[in-house]
Amino acid sequence: MSGPHTTRWARAFAQALTATADAATVDDAKGLLTTAAPALNVNQGFATAKFPLPNGRVARPRLLVEQLTSQQWARLEDAICAHPDATRLAGGSAVSDELADPARTAGIPLLPAPHDISHTCTCTPSRTTACPHSLAVGLLLAARLRTAAAPLFTLRGRAHHHLKKRLRAGSMGTPLPRQSPPPHTEPPAPAHHEITPAPRPVPAQLPPIPQPADLDLTAPHPVLAGPLPEPPAPLLPLPVLGALADDAAHRAQALLDHDNDVPPLCPGTGSDVARFLSLPHGAPFREQAMAHLGLGTVGLGHLTLAHIHGGPAGAATYLEPSTVDHDVLARAQADIQPLRPAPTATVECEDNRLTDSAAGVQLRYGPDGRWYPYLAPYGTWQPVPGPSADPALAYRAARRAIRAKRHGR
Template identity: 65%
Template sequence: MSSQHTTVGWARAFIAALAATTADPAIWDQGQRLLATGPAGPLNVNQGFATSKFPLPEGRVARPRLVVDELSAGEWERIETTIAARPDAVAVAGTAAISDQLADPTHTAGIPLIPGPQDITHTCTCTPTTTDTPCAHTVAVGFLLAERLRTAPAPLFTLRGRAHHHLKKRLRVPPAPAGLRGAALPAPTSLTPATPASRPAIPAQSTKRVVPIPEPADLDLDGLRPVLTGPLAPPPAPLPDIPAMGTLTADAAHRAGLLLDTNELPVCPDVGSDLARLVALPHGAPLRQATMDYLGLDLVGMGHLSLAYAYGGPAGATTYLKPLTVDHDILARAQAAIQPLRPAPMATVECENNRLTDHAAGIQLRYGPDGRWYPYRARYGLWQPADGPSADPARAYRAARTTARPHRRTR
């Protein structure tokens, strides 16, 4: 294999694997003619499959799907570790132009990134019954995918179960010191205030006998002496320290005031979103560094978390901090909704976990636990939260595009 950093080899290797799954030469020829003579919908590459659509007689639509076996998390870890150990790792895999060298399993821990014939399955809606037999539509999808790989093999990473940006991020961030890698973090008992779900329910009406308040006793207030004659000793472990207790007390008072004023409290889905809520308040600001350490965020990441909370509240913070698992139909409907708005409609939209990524437009939408889509923009190689979350993915996409427009200067 050539040592040059080209991409044509990816397409050739995939076509060879696709041809081995199609025993009938007539089906192969029909797939080629279908692309040459008939309109095809956009190619969508997702984790585990690639799909498109083709018109059929009587107004029907064929929806072929080329299903590819995904690599396991352990296999991906071995692949990324092998690539990261190369002195030219950034050059061959850390940019958009991925080298043909990685199409050779000897450069990826012996694990082939390009699927073999045994890893590929054909399904299509052009026939009344579901079979695994190749048809002209699924072969045409394979041709579309090979053409995409000829110039941008990164979608193959998504197809095999892990988007290319995971590897790029790993190559961009230096490894943590050996003593800190994998170290368990302590539970944030000193930072996390009690949530409404942990409060005992208060009965509407007590059945206990009411005890009358006793008469006030006569106290000698003149002879009293203050008990506290010096600073308090630090609380014993594992109790929080005195400043943390002060923060928890102030936060409890703040939450009590919200409950009295609005009769409701913000619901935080997890610890990370509760910390984002806490440090956004004046009494929680001193815990900003402790929050960064606990969540493993740098200064930029903490700034993005603050933006995510400002734009979307606790759900926005949760959506920023971790990927969520959602039904593929939700992603498919959202992808169809944003398709008319995309500046490059033929470019690939990556679907991973709860995220739709339009790299050509520099826009990402993330589906949050509150059923809203959160827009993100690519800033300096990082995804930054943008304002305008919405239950309508098209509206969230428009908000991201509006954020990207330069502001006009006023005279």
């Protein structure tokens, strides 16, 4: 079966891009692409690239596109998932251009209109219209859309993998809840009537404090002959209390053994749950951990790998995306550019993640300042060994992992 058609994405995007530009600027933009093939960086709301200038400096244009709101994405994804052939239309890397018709997406167009597009560039900061550099960025993106529309999803505010994940879950009979903001509720209007204060509760009589007992701390005492009784509610069950005591003892011993050189825990409970599960006293609580973190068996396995490869920071990087300054992502993309097997393919940027889909590699920036390599051999990104503060070293680690899988190692 042939894949879905995608050429309409490119043609329609190019038409919207050039609708308000003069012919000379469009020709200059096309000329730039015949002499250079810059790396395209696609982010939520804008795409950018670098072009050399005659004076030896570099132009950094940005093509800005209006993002869809959370409510619009929720309606759009609902409409796509309701289609009986949704997996064929949008479940792969090549999204069918049938979805370029707003009638298929709840009347919400994925393709931006000309008024949704604006331009900036460092070549002429005061310029308010498109320059050849920013138009070249748009034409470069249009060329990418001929084979895959995923960058368009990111540009409009939500990466394509969110929709693919929802479609995969729906095909297994466990549809994911759509991403939508909590409903807005207005506070009730104050009532204009007298309020009678509730009577203050009478404190309960406490039992008297017992007299201190005479204890012999020098004589030996027998060990408990039987199990302890279950603690009363609302205390935790005995196995849980025992595991917590074992974990506190393990943590204290680690601090003593390593002279306080123990990796700190990251914000949130996820990284500590991963550390807890990696120890013998935490193994019996895998089911509770999956329910607490909202992970399946595969997800928990990937969390375990993330902790093995990167400790608490690796686990936190796997569990939650974070916000990273664009300059950090741009420098990392420049560092990995010479290593990419398809240097002209699109690199997608979302949150703290650089995704090189053509190479099958993703790098995630962690709270410890290291880049964590990921592969997706079965369609889901999973961590591999080799985190590094140098994104090039992390990228090389991911490429080594790919070669090892191909050779069955």
